[in-house]
Amino acid sequence: MKKIHALGLSLLLLSACQYLPQQSEAPGLNKFSDQQLQQLYTLQDERKTADLLPYLQHGKHTYRQEAALAFASVQDTLAIPQLLSLLTDTSTVVRSAAAYAIGQIGHKKAEDALVRHIQQEKRPAVQAEMLEALGKLATPAGVNFLATYKASNPVTLSGQAWGLYRAGLRQQHSAQSIALGAQLLKATNPYEARLAAAHFLARIPKVDLTSHRELILTAATTDTSADVRMAATQSLAKVRAIDKARFLTSIVQQDADYRVRLSAIRAMTGLNYDEIKTAILAGLQDKNINTAVATSEFLQANPAGINVSDMQLVLTKLTDARVRANVSWVILKNSPAREFLSNRYKEYFQNATDAYDKAQYLKALSGDYKNYTFIAEATFAAKAPVIATTGMDALLLMRTQPDFPQALEADFAEIFRRAVGSGDVALVGMAAGAIRDPKLNMRKHYSDFGFLTQAQQKLQLPRDMETNIELQRTIDYLNNKESITPENPFTHPIDWALVTTIPANQQVEIRTAKGLVVLELFVEDAPGSVANFVELTKQNFFDGLYFHRVVPNFVAQGGDKRGDGWGSSEYSIRSEFAPLHYREGYVGMASAGKDTESNQWFITHSPAPHLDGRYTIFAKVVEGMNVVHQLEVGDKIHYVKLR
Secondary structure (H helix, E strand, O other): OOOOOOOOOHHHHHHHHOOOOOOOOOOOOOHHHOHHHHHHHHHHHOOOHHHHHHHHHOOOHHHHHHHHHHHHHHOOHHHHHHHHHHHHOOOHHHHHHHHHHHHHHOOHHHHHHHHHHHHHOOOHHHHHHHHHHHHHHOOHHHHHHHHHOOOOOHHHHHHHHHHHHHHHHOOOOOHHHHHHHHHOOOOOOOHHHHHHHHHHHHHOOOOOOHHHHHHHHHHHHHOOOHHHHHHHHHHHHHOOOOOHHHHHHHHHHHOOOHHHHHHHHHOOOOOOHHHHHHHHHHHHOOOOHHHHHHHHHHHHHOOOOOOHHHHHHHHOOOOOHHHHHHHHHHHHHHOOOHHHHHHHHHHHHHHOOOHHHHHHHHHHHHHOHHHHHHHHHHHHHOOOHHHHHHHHHHHHHHHOOOOOOHHHHHHHHHHHHHHHOOOOHHHHHHHHHHHOOOOOOOHHHOOOOHHHHHHHHOOOOOOOHHHHHHHHHHHHHHOOOOOOOOOOOOOOOOOHHHHOOOOOOOEEEEEEOOEEEEEEEOOOOOHHHHHHHHHHHHOOOOOOOEOOEEEOOOEEEEOOOOOOOOOOOOOOEOOOOOOOOOOOOEEEEOOOOOOOEOOOEEEEOOOOHHHOOOOOEEEEEEEOHHHHOOOOOOOEEEEEEEO
16 A cells, blocks of 8 residues: 655554554464354354354453454444443453444444543544544534544544544534534644545535635645545535636646546536636546546536537547547537537447447447437447447436437337346346436336336346346335345355465465556455455456456456446355555455445555445555556456465
8 A cells, every 4th residue: 555644653643543454473374263263254244143242242352352343244233232332341452343343333322422432532543443433423413523522642633534524424514524624634634634634525515615725725736645635636626716727727737646637627517618628638638547537527527618629639639449439429419510420430339349449439429319229229239248338328328418308208218118128237227227317207107117027037146136226226216115225145155264275465466458466365354255356366257357447546446257347246245344444556345235245346546435344345456556547448357366
């Protein structure tokens, strides 16, 4: 993990306020030579609350700690009373583990007790864990406590900042907490506090941060950490200023880190094209492909007023298919020569040989509503899943445009019905999601929705759980019922024989089209996930697959046999939530919700704290992060092997 800190004692602070991946000193290759720990983690995997609870009172503090951490994954409110009692445990690690688990369960009934224990706790690291946990369950009273708490040391201050962030994710914030967040951006505060504060301000929705302009702009342009600058720059989207285009353009032109540059582009929503033209053209031709992709996506999301001549000129200089497709979409959307351009794009689509390139041309065609029948037929005729999925994505893009023609509503409703009946899990799931979108008001087109139930009955579980969830939510929506997410059946217990053969610092090589990436696996924090990944690696499962999803300044995702993000295995594994944090280069299991993981995984481009405790962290990049930052959709994974 890349660490950029502002203070000389920052390494000490980091180790004091962050749980680090476990490195066992016990006999054997990892801590699971201990049969008792195997049993405890098996109970966690099987979600057996009643059998786990006695471990919280075990005479050995290691087992009390592990049992507490187990409930961070099980998340059963029945454990709250005993977890609260552990907040006075004699062991520091047990108190921290209990606080983390309470936060993961996230029930407000623990709020008052948590506040009392924060005030009584003497250890800064434990206080920090408690403060962050409070943010995960805080009511307005808890937010007020977080906003007025007087931290006495840098570690606790960082925990307070993360508490504000966690509360903000739940849309629990106040003018006072926002003001504190802005103050925490100051360079005199520790890195962790600044990082949390920047993400807090970036994530809270529908707030006006204009009164905090100077603090945010200073952090965005001068903070020593790119992690802080990029999040602070995102926050500038919520600042009103007549010179906003000027200072955002300056960031695009001057910041050395592509993640900050693309954050500035994204913050330009609402500005006139003429004001930001210089930044847009620079972004499209940025030396890092992620900035170019993000800029082209920005244009697609904000197509009004774009100068077509500018786009046509820059298009000749672009080589990436994804960037070209998005710019082509904008040109088609705004050009009077739509028929001519559409015929050209159709020809490109027909002649393309690479499936990912072909898919992008199909998406470009969605800039003109007259192309919807061509896109629909190409979608249903496609042999490569990525073409079909991108085609459906193109149709959804058309249907969600503000100027979508009312005369086409019935035709699109029929396309979505056909997609649900196609039997393709991606098309079924995507169409089901569109049908229940309240903004599209499609209920009137489906007086009989038995076709959804029929599609659901054809699914194979747990492999098709993501599609099953989408269908069930849509069926409930059309029935005017509150939706309850279907639970995934338990089908894949942890392979302990394999786990015990994996060293605590096991490394894995991933040879990509852009170069070598090396991971270190966290077997002691996520044994089930690591064992699953190792087993698939030994089967050469990942060899020859592609990075099917790359979201600029977020993740690069792979591991899907279909190549479009909708592929899963015949089994699923359980989520494993250790108190780790998504920072640059951390590797997580992709999922459609808790306990639905199987074979897809992702690598983060930068800190992504909104994923913490929601997606299993099972590894981190220790070599080749520069390669990760260059990955594109369609880049091949040549092989994955153990080192």
